[in-house]
Amino acid sequence: MNRRMILNTVGKMLLAEGLFLLLPALTALIYGEAKGLIALLITVGIALLSGGMMCGLAKPKSAVIYAKEGFFIVSASWILLSLVGALPFTISGEIPNYIDAVFETVSGLTTTGASILTDVEAMSHGMLFWRSFTHWIGGMGVLVFVMAILPNVSERSIHILRAEAPGPVVGKLVPRLKDTARLLYVIYIALTALLTVLLLAGGMSPFDSLIHAFGTAGTGGFGVRADSIASYSPYLQWVITVFMLIFGVNFNLYYLILVRRFKTALKSSEFWAYVTIVLLATGGVAVSIWGQYGSAEETVRHAAFQVSSIVTTTGFATTDFNLWPQFAKGILLLLMFIGGCAGATAGGFKVSRIVILFKQIRRELQKMLHPRSVKTLRFEGHQLEEQTTRGVLSYLALYLICFLVIFLFVSADSFGDFETHFSSTASCFNNVGPGFAGVGPTANFASYSLLSKLVLSAGMLLGRLEIIPLLIFFSPSSWKK
Amino acid sequence: MKIIVVGCGKIGTALIESLIAEGHELVAVDRSPAVLENVTNIYDVMSACGNGTDWDLLTEINTEDADLFIAVTDSDELNMLSCFLAKRLGAKHTVARIRNPEHNDGSLDFLRNQLELSLVINPERLVARELYNMLKLPSAARVETFSGRGLEMIELKLKNESILDGVSLIELRKKYPYKFLIGMVQREDEVFIPDGNFRLKSGDKISVIATSAEIQKFLKSVGLLQKQVRSVMILGASDTAYYLTKMLLNSGNSVKVLDKNEERCRVFSQSLPGAIVLCGDGAQQELLLEEGLEETDAFVALTGMVEQNVLVSYFAASHKVPKVISKVNRDEFSPLAEQLGLESVVSPRKTVANILVRYARALENSLDSSVETLYKLVNGKAEALEFIVHEDAAVCHVPLKDLALKDNILIAGITRNRKSVIPSGADEILPGDKVLILAAGYRINNLSDILE
Incomplete structure (x- = not known):
């Protein structure tokens, strides 16, 4: 195992985090928040120093890495990123307990948006900015960012991209990995900027616009108000609805549109499955909640917003959907598990995997009727490798096992009932944010015990990195020589 | 440059490896997903699975933007057809591997013209040519020839108790008054371009550059000449x-x-x-x-x-x-x-890679010179290149001793009007000359790259 290369890359990632932290520090400076500024600058120092030391001391002899190193780099990076990212909250005293701060940071980086804060509005601007900025960083992936800006990390960085980027198949947009990473970030930044402008145009304050743009782009869900998006105008709610959906689509599609290959873009079966799911779910919810709100527009707006928010695993809310009828809540719970498209910033099981699963099931059924039939599966215009289908099936098993184990741990908590535990596990594991009952959109995760918070943090990381990198990182056999 | 390589067998991967090292953007095409997975794991390339003659596939990988399209599958016919399609789709240059002896006679020129191929490579024939050169001069471990056919570069391994052991290059030149040059020395894993005080040691691999007649004389006088192969x-x-x-x-x-x-x-x-x-x-x-x-x-x-x-x-x-x-x-x-x-x-892989690296460099060449021949030596750590000098090149009309060359660069030969010489400090490079450059540890694209 190329340990030096692992340390070196993780060090580079810490340097990147140090640079990212300068932005909230600037915010704290603008708003004159001395305490926050000091806390952030101390963390910048820690990140730059430790990152610099790791890069300086571990000069790799060779840049050759394999799949295993890729998993290790990604796991170690995300864990360190969370531990360092939590420091400002504790140092400034705004989240005194470090475990709470870690939960909040993991929730940010994994774009979950579950919070332990009982009073968001009391937080300083610098901390709020950092909290939401972690969404934006974590959404596209911090290692993808490192690849985009640094001169050749390794010729085999594809292993890092595969480990960090969500979805069953990870491909490049253009021949060079570095250019692919850059393109992804360019699209990401452009869409975020567009959203910010649209929010500003709707009368949102510049600070709020940025926060909500970060929360939407990363499909995270941290906001600045206790009632999330509920008190903003209908225009703003519609804008956020549309953009949540946009960020839930595979970014490859935007690249195809960028290079004017509209036909290929429109042929994406994952995209159409995603659209169908959103439309059906919105319809179902609207019917279920009909009559609860004043006008038809309001009903459809709330239905569409909540559906988009949950399916893209963002977690914003315009109304307390915990008070909705069981059927509507049932649909939302289902959407949590589906999640967005692969190659987007969204979490969950991913629409592409579900499409592949259904194709596989149909083939199995056909095999029952015609035992000798031979059928190859096709997905997005290409033949599906058996390896990919098998990968999806084993991922499903792994996903269910992990879910149940986390659920079991959380159930041991003295706080809350079955609905709370089940929905909080589903919500954290799928990187959504709010759940139902005790962790509904108006409540928060503060009442959970520290152990449960740690377990849920681990669940969020497992969900974001799609289990396998962390599983390999923590299994003793992969550390043996 | 954007380069597409169809066929990722031994030759294909060798090409990918050396073209990536040159800094090009590569797309690899192969029929086997397993082969492609391996290629994308090792090299920073994009892959596309399928047949190189599939129009859908060729449009999907944007063949129209490709600067170079290389087809090196094991089927000559497939290579020809996919190059033809690529050319029609707008690829700037196409290279096909055509190795079947049936195609490698008079019909080759016809095929090349009709299919508008920029280059045809026949690894088997290239290797045979290399083998033939080695057999012609059995004393040398390798023989590299250059376009003028005037100069040759041979690689010798100094055996134990070689009479050259411990001799410095200045002494060597006094002792053997022939026109030759020791251009490069490989000692264990290191490569350098030696100066006059350098002492040879048993076990060294040395590259000697001279005209072929002078090489024979030199080998004879140091007792290394073996009898002609019959x-x-x-x-x-x-x-x-x-x-x-x-x-x-x-x-x-x-x-x-x-x-x-x-x-x-x-x-x-x-x-x-x-x-x-x-x-x-x-x-x-x-x-x-x-x-x-x-x-x-x-x-x-x-x-x-x-x-x-x-x-x-x-x-x-x-x-x-x-x-x-x-x-x-x-x-x-x-x-x-x-x-x-x-x-x-x-190694057929290296032979073919040398040719295509040279070709790709010549394509992106600037105004002052163009690469005529290129050999990668010692696992790519060193290069021997032959340039044609164009008008206005910065190196022209200056005595060589006044040129500010980088370290580990040597101007080893100048060919003018079909006459090759090993230059001395007073010689000058003129437009139209062919210049032979040795470089250890650099990538030389243009002749001006040799200057500080």
Whole structure:
């Protein structure tokens, strides 16, 4: 195992985090928040120093890495990123307990948006900015960012991209990995900027616009108000609805549109499955909640917003959907598990995997009727490798096992009932944010015990990195020589 | 440049490896997903799975933007067709591997013109040419020729107790008043361009540059000249063997070819009746001895199996065959083979990669010069390049001793009006010259790259 290369890359990632932290520090400076500024600058120092030391001391002899190193780099990076990212909250005293701060940071980086804060509005601007900025960083992936800006990390960085980027198949947009990473970030930044402008145009304050743009782009869900998006105008709610959906689509599609290959873009079966799911779910919810709100527009707006928010695993809310009828809540719970498209910033099981699963099931059924039939599966215009289908099936098993184990741990908590535990596990594991009952959109995760918070943090990381990198990182056999 | 490579076999991956190292953008196409997965794991390339003649696939990978399209699958016809399609789709330059002897006669020019191919590569013939050069000068481990045919570069390994051991280059020049140059020395894993005070040591590999007549004189006076090869034994009746045998027969050698496969032997003897074709297992030592291994001047192992080539070559060398060459398809085995004491090893992968790297560099060449020949030496750590100098090049009309060259760069030869000289400090480069440059540790794209 190329340990030096692992340390070196993780060090580079810490340097990147140090640079990212300068932005909230600037915010704290603008708003004159001395305490926050000091806390952030101390963390910048820690990140730059430790990152610099790791890069300086571990000069790799060779840049050759394999799949295993890729998993290790990604796991170690995300864990360190969370531990360092939590420091400002504790140092400034705004989240005194470090475990709470870690939960909040993991929730940010994994774009979950579950919070332990009982009073968001009391937080300083610098901390709020950092909290939401972690969404934006974590959404596209911090290692993808490192690849985009640094001169050749390794010729085999594809292993890092595969480990960090969500979805069953990870491909490049253009021949060079570095250019692919850059393109992804360019699209990401452009869409975020567009959203910010649209929010500003709707009368949102510049600070709020940025926060909500970060929360939407990363499909995270941290906001600045206790009632999330509920008190903003209908225009703003519609804008956020549309953009949540946009960020839930595979970014490859935007690249195809960028290079004017509209036909290929429109042929994406994952995209159409995603659209169908959103439309059906919105319809179902609207019917279920009909009559609860004043006008038809309001009903459809709330239905569409909540559906988009949950399916893209963002977690914003315009109304307390915990008070909705069981059927509507049932649909939302289902959407949590589906999640967005692969190659987007969204979490969950991913629409592409579900499409592949259904194709596989149909083939199995056909095999029952015609035992000798031979059928190859096709997905997005290409033949599906058996390896990919098998990968999806084993991922499903792994996903269910992990879910149940986390659920079991959380159930041991003295706080809350079955609905709370089940929905909080589903919500954290799928990187959504709010759940139902005790962790509904108006409540928060503060009442959970520290152990449960740690377990849920681990669940969020497992969900974001799609289990396998962390599983390999923590299994003793992969550390043996 | 954007380059598409169709076919990721041995040659294809060698091309990908060296073109990536040159900094190009690559797209790899192959029919097997497993092969592609391996390629994308190792190299930073994009991959597309499918047939290189599939229009959908070619449009999907934006063939119209490609600067260079290279088809090196094992099927000549597929290569030709996909190059043709790529050209029609708008690829700027196309390169096809065409290796079947049937296509490699008079019809080759016709095919190339009709298909608008920029370059045709025939790895088997290139390797055969290299082997032929090595057999022509059996004293050298390798022989590289340059376009003017005036200068040659040979690689010599100084054996133990060589009379050159401990001699400095200044003394060498006084002792042997021929026009030659020791351009490069490889000692263990290091490569350098030596200066006058450099002392040679046993075990060094040295590259000597001179005209071929001067090389003969030099080798003779240092006692390294071996007698001309007259009879050659070849193991494996492959395409490479076909081309090599043809060249050897044309220059009056006697050739014996051994192969296990009866059908292949028959085809071989039909097309080259002058050769003695033997059907038998080359791994059988008895057979080799019976057929006069000990009397033959040179033994060349050309089977598709590296292991067999290396082992049988080793056997031949232990029977004091003066010149033994083995073909090693896998680059990682070349150093091993050399450690076993086999001096002369050819690698088809390297030969083809050299040609295409040169071609790609020539395509993106600037105004002051264009690359005519390129050899990568010592696992790519050093290069020998031949440039044609254009008007206005910065190096022109300046005495060489006044040029501010980078370290480890050497101007090793100038060819003007078909006459090649090893330059001295007072010589100048003029437009239209062909200049031979040696560089250790650099990538030289233009002639101006050699200046500080």
